[in-house]
Amino acid sequence: DIVLTQSPALAVSLGQRATISCRASESVRSSMHWYQQKSGQQPKLLIYGASNLASGVPARFSGSGSGTDFTFTIDPVEADDIATYYCQQSRNDPYTFGAGTKLELK
Amino acid sequence: EVQLVESGGGLVQPGRSMKLSCAASGFTFNNYDMAWVCQAPKKGLEWVATISYDGSSTYYRDSVKGRFTISRDNAKSTLYLQMDSLRSEDTATYYCARLRLLQWYYFDYWGQGVMVTVSS
Numbered sequence: 421d422i423v424l425t426q427s428p429a430l431a432v433s434l435g436q437r438a439t440i441s442c443r444a445s446e447s448v449r450s451s452m453h454w455y456q457q458k459s460g461q462q463p464k465l466l467i468y469g470a471s472n473l474a475s476g477v478p479a480r481f482s483g484s485g486s487g488t489d490f491t492f493t494i495d496p497v498e499a500d501d502i503a504t505y506y507c508q509q510s511r512n513d514p515y516t517f518g519a520g521t522k523l524e525l526k
Numbered sequence: 527e528v529q530l531v532e533s534g535g536g537l538v539q540p541g542r543s544m545k546l547s548c549a550a551s552g553f554t555f556n557n558y559d560m561a562w563v564c565q566a567p568k569k570g571l572e573w574v575a576t577i578s579y580d581g582s583s584t585y586y587r588d589s590v591k592g593r594f595t596i597s598r599d600n601a602k603s604t605l606y607l608q609m610d611s612l613r614s615e616d617t618a619t620y621y622c623a624r625l626r627l628l629q630w631y632y633f634d635y636w637g638q639g640v641m642v643t644v645s646s
Contacts, residue, residue: 453632455571462621462636463563463571469630506571510631514587517571 422446424507424518433526437495440521442507444488451511454483454492457520458503466505467492497523528552530622530637537643538612548605548622548637555603556580559625561633562596562607564618572618575607576625590616612644 423445432438442452454467465474467483470490480501482493494501502525507518534546546562562574575596576585584596595608605622619639626634 451630453630455633457571462638463633464636465632465634468626468632468634469628474634508571508632513585515573515631517573519570 421514422448422509422512422516424509424516426505426507426518426521428519429522429524431524431526432497434499435496437493438497438501438523440492440505440523442485442490442492442518444490444509446512447487448509448511450486451509452483452485452490453508453510454481455506455508456501456503457506463506494523499525528624528635530624530635532620532622532637532640535620535640535642537645539646540612540614540644542612543608543610544612544642546607546609546620546622546640546642548607550603550605550622550624553624555598556600559627559631560596560598560605561623561625562605563621563623563633563636564616565621565639566615566618569618574620577605609642612642614644616642617644618642 425443450470452470455463457463471483484491504520504522506520529551531549538544561576577596581598593611597606619641621639622637623633624635
C-alpha cells in the first residue's frame, strides 16, 4: 500500500500562509487530493488532481506537486479554516489517506 | 444539491451483523461509482469498499474482505454495506462517498456519517 506522510499539526496566525506537506512512499503522479474535515463533520473535497480547485472552494486554497511530494496551501488563513486536512492518493489500490494535519491558531 | 444520507448504525456485539444504508439524491445515482470510507474514533480516514456504477464490480480493503459486502439498488438510489462477523476494530464512523472520475478518481461528496460501535 502507498503510505502518505503528513505532519501531525501546524500552528498559524490568522491572515498568514499555511503550508501543509504530504509525501508519498512511491510516485502517485498527479493522483493526489486534499480534504478538509472540521470537528464533528464529514470530510469536504478541496483540491483534486494535485492542483485543481473543487467547485465552490475559495481561491485561498491551492495545491501543487507531483510524483511523491505535494503541498497544500491556505493563503491567507481565516478563522473558519481551523480543521484537519487530509491528503489522499488514487494512483494505486487501495486508495490511502494521510494521517491528517491539524491546523491550529497561534 | 447532492445529498448522501447514511442510516443503520448503532451498537452491535462482536461477531454479529449490521447493515448500513446510504440514500442518495440530487444526482443520477447510476452514473457514479460509490464507496464507503470509515474513521475510527480520533483516527484518520480509511477506504473500506467501492462499487461500480452498475454494481458489476466491487473492491474491498483486505481487513474486511469476506466479512463486508457493498451493494447498491439503482432503482432506489441507495448504497448498502452489509457488515458480518464484526470485530471491535470495526468500530468507526462510516461515510458514504461519491466517486468522481475525471483524469483521477476522487471522493467529491460525502455523507454526514453513521457511527458503528462493536462492543459486548
